[in-house]
Amino acid sequence: MSTDISESTPVDTRPNIVEIDNVAKRFTIRKDNSLKERIVTLGRAGKRHKEDFWALNGVSIDIKAGTTVGLIGHNGSGKSTLLKVIGGIIDPTKGSVKRRGRIAALLELGAGFHPDLTGRENVFLNASILGLSREETEEKFDSILAFSGIGDFIDTQVKFYSSGMYVRLAFSVAVHTDPDLLLVDEVLAVGDEAFQRKCLDKIRSFQQEGRTIILVTHSLGQVVELCDRAILLNQGQVVLDGNPREAVADFRDILEGRRLREKEQEQETAKEKHEEVAPIDEGTVVGVTAFAAGHAVGDPVAPGADLKIRVELEHPTGLTDWVCAIQIDNELGQVAYGTTSKRLGIELQPLRGRRTVELTLHDVNLGTGKYFINASLMDMSGRHLHDLPQATSFNTPDYPLAVGIVHARPEMAELS
């Protein structure tokens, strides 16, 4: 759940901390990099060795102080570029970025660490790079050391540190710089679980202190959990800006669409090469549809509904002993549910030509998210004759009271 900070300060009255106006960023991809090649391809010929790529295109965003914003999008959608533009590391090609307050960028932990210097020396260097004066660093040094948990190793050269120690020290310095605006890029994925927890706790306390956090992450769970606003980028443009849950759901649709396109292409190339995706005489899972009873395909599956899954299978010559297996995964690929006709003790009629098997799941209670259905055709020994992974998908409606795979109605009471 996103932390609601200071109820007394409505978001509307807070000052903007970042104003991004119609920002575009062009990258020029050059194929000639040495002096010789540049001279050879000078002038008109040089144009052929250049390729333009718009990493950001017409992005306008205002960010209020005290909000936690998640930037999501697939690889190459421009989210890291946007973060770097906000951080001033990359200049935009067009448009303007305005900002106020102290900023700390956690784009890479320990970017300024020098391996030959001791932990202590690196703390001072890194803190000054992040904008702290020497006196301020001295004042906060004990706190930095305590948070990092480095202990006596502080006077050892950092090249002898384990990667975890390195990251802990770097994060510790960064969070002690008292930033108004914290830019975080994927760095929370490092470190052990205990330290990750510590980082997330620190981020929550940052939220309560009214600091603004802009987060780039692939962990959609984190976005839903931490952010009070999410911005979905696709091909350098803002697709959706608002509620993290909606943005995450949209993003999953984009990913799903891309996955389907890639699969089609794969099949086409396979056809061109005259390769069969699966040998037809072993049978094929042709398709899967899933829907809540009484609803159309594609409608969200509400908790308590009966889920019907229809699997269409095909075998040209005839298959006597066969098993149909169905599995439901969440978007992380974790199994939410799975069963087979064998488990259910059903002996299916010999498969000849096309046949459809329907599985009804009564009173399905799945938590918020997107779910995928995998179907398999197996023989009695459990050998997979043909799999159709992620054959179809369905969504469950947004349920703000809980996260996770299981849906259950929560009720909390204070007993003593």
Added chain:
Amino acid sequence: MKAQERFDALSKQPLVAIGSSEGKVVSTWASLRGVLQHRQMLSLLVRRDIKSRYKDSSLGFIWALVRPLTQLAIYYIVLGKILGAERGIPEFAIYVYTGLTAYGLFSEIVAGGTSSIVTNAGLIKKIYLPREVFPLASVGSALFNFMIQLVILIVACFVFGSPPFSKEAIYFLPALAILLIWATAFAILLSAVNVYLRDVQYLVEVVVMLLMWASPIVYSWKMVTETPGISQLAVQIYTNNPITLAILGFQRTFWISGHDIAGSAPGGLMLKMVIAILVGLVFLFISQRVFAKLQGNFAQEL
């Protein structure tokens, strides 16, 4: 700080434009102010360079002296004694070491500065800092080495030559200024160009090696003027090379026995040096403008 206090404090601060779109370039004044704001970090960067360089060697800073002293030994023995270049140059060892000290400062700033942006790519790609601090940090660490050499030079003057306390010692200041201004200008300019064309840093190594012979370091200025068949124009060009002027200035300061030799330095040296300083300042300004223009794309080119 409570959230509300933070919001109040923030709303009092003005919104500042970050970075610049193409076409608009940060002014020199703004860049200078940025560097001044980060001067503490600059000093830490210089210290980092110096400390890390000899951190794990048992002789430490002594290594900083081995190179110039070895050069001195080679030039003194091979050029001076065997090839006979020391004829007409009294206290040849002091003479050569003076030139080497001065030229060492110039070459270290230019070579170190050129690669400074590429070397610090990790920082530049991840954190915004006024990028000028990186070439400036290499100026700082070169100055540190220069100071050590200078101390040795002064001690050597006392032991082997004459104490460098003549009124000619005034030449030291403009000479040092010429070296610093020109070397810094080259360092800033080339460090930016090097990001786009990595060939530059290898080219610089060669040119720096070559330039050493274009100044009176191991031979005397007098020898050049007395070269048979040399045109007046060539002598003028050779003399007004800023490095030559700076090295002549150093020699006026430390090579006391040269004062007695007629024609050991060009006339009007001080005026020439002042002109070199002024031209150098213009060059420094232009270098900074080029740097400011090019730095916007550093993060993506590295």
